[in-house]
Amino acid sequence: MSVASPDTDVLVSFRGVQKSYDGENLIVKHLDLDIRRGEFLTLLGPSGSGKTTCLMMLAGFETPTAGEIRLDGKLLNRVPPHKRNIGMVFQNYALFPHMTVGENLAYPLKIRKLPAAEVDAKVKRALGMVKLDKFANRYPGQMSGGQQQRVALARALVFEPQLVLMDEPLGALDKQLREHMQLEIKHIHENLGVTVVYVTHDQSEALTMSDRVAVFDKGEIQQIDPAETLYEAPVNSFVAGFIGESNAISGTIEHVDGDFCQARLTGGGSVSARAVCVRQAGQPTTLSIRPERVMLGERAVGCANRFDATIAEFIYLGDHLRLRLDFAGNSGFMVKVPVPEVDPAWQVGNRLSIGWRAEDLRALDPLAA
Structure with missing residues (x-):
């Protein structure tokens, strides 16, 4: 996928x-990517998707099999890591x-031979x-993991590099400390204006910290956008399933009318949806809807898509409840309900009206079986 930017203020270009690694299988397939000066770009994807390999090529620890990587216009392919003036965490x-x-x-x-007073x-x-x-x-051994990670961050920034690369830097920390450090790193980036390229497989971390997120799968960028766009407007089934939580419903397109379409669900019933990866009748599709976009009970009245469902399970998560519903042959359909909106009369086995707007349902490419 080509993700070149027309912006002249580009710091890094692939x-x-x-x-x-073996001359046959491409870990990174054909990457065209521009990283803007001063942005926080996260490379996000599952293990083996190519994100870390891209970071290692930019750092100089791996050499591209083909293509060019430039930093501020300068070709990096044969520049050793210690001469790239890049911070690493x-x-x-x-x-x-x-x-x-x-x-x-x-x-x-x-090692850059700065005067002692300037070093201090x-x-x-x-x-x-x-x-x-x-x-x-x-000494590092006298400090906690979170403190050591702060030292590593400070060391990457101390020589004022143009670019800082971070490879899963918070992976060893516990959840609460990790979330605290996410905000710290974000604020340091905002204050310094340094360009950051960050690798993670944690999608909530990517959404919290980044100006843009590049979602990798099988050696290619599937989508690169700000966090809100990735979540609200995924371009395919992989992105919809990897970013946040999504209900995936199988169907077949009945007809397409401009930006919208009608689809017949595999388990019965018909729905209106936004046509994203579909062009004509007869195409198989996976329909994607976020759990918080589903209306329940009286709120479902008037929705373009409406069904009767059966409550299969309640999952309590403190600030909200997850309901697992059965409808039209889908047994794992999830809905998020804020605790104040939960009806105390709801019980497992109850019938419940559910509905959602056509614009919140996206007709995407079919998920692989």
Whole structure:
């Protein structure tokens, strides 16, 4: 997929980039991608989708099999990693255990032969940025995982690189600390304006932090957009299923009229939907609807698509309830209901009206069996 930008303010460009390790199978198939100066771009996808390989090629730890990678117009293909002036943050921190925090941060500055006074000033500023001002004389082994990750982040930023690459940097942290660090990294990025390329397989992390997200699958970018667009307007079944939660219903297109279509459900009944990946009658389709877009009971009256469903299960999640419903041959249909809107009379086995707007249902490519 080509994702080249007409924007002249491009910092990184991939052109026709491919990567194979065995000469036969392409891990990255044909990548054209522009990364804008100052943006936070996340490469998101399942294991083996090609996202980390792209990051490693940009860092210089892997060489493209074909194509070109440029940083600020300069061809990078044969530039060794230590000469690219790129900051890196890894999941395992990669700190020197025999050096203090201050020495770890000073190291990239000293190899660039900066004067001692400038090294001290930059180290102090970087420690302040990650709220570790009083930890300069500690050793990494004397710090928590979250503190070590802050040191790794400060070390990647201390020499003021144009570009910082982050490979699953929060994967080793517990959920609460990970969510806190997501916001910290986002705020540091906003304050510094540095360009960040971030790799994760955690879609909520990608949605929280990014200006744009590139969703990878099988060595190709399936869609690249701001988080809200990815969630509200996925371009295919893979993106709809990978970003957030989605109900997938099988059907066949009956007719297409402009931006909308009519589809016959495999389990019976007909629906109106937004035509995304369908062009003509007879095409198989997977219809996608987000759980929070489904109306229940009286709210379903007047919806373009309306069915009777049976309550199969209640799943309590604190601020909301998930209802698993059976309708038209679909036994795993999920609906999210805020707790204040839950009817205390609902019980497993009850019949319930459900409905949704045609514009909230997307007719996409059929999911592989």
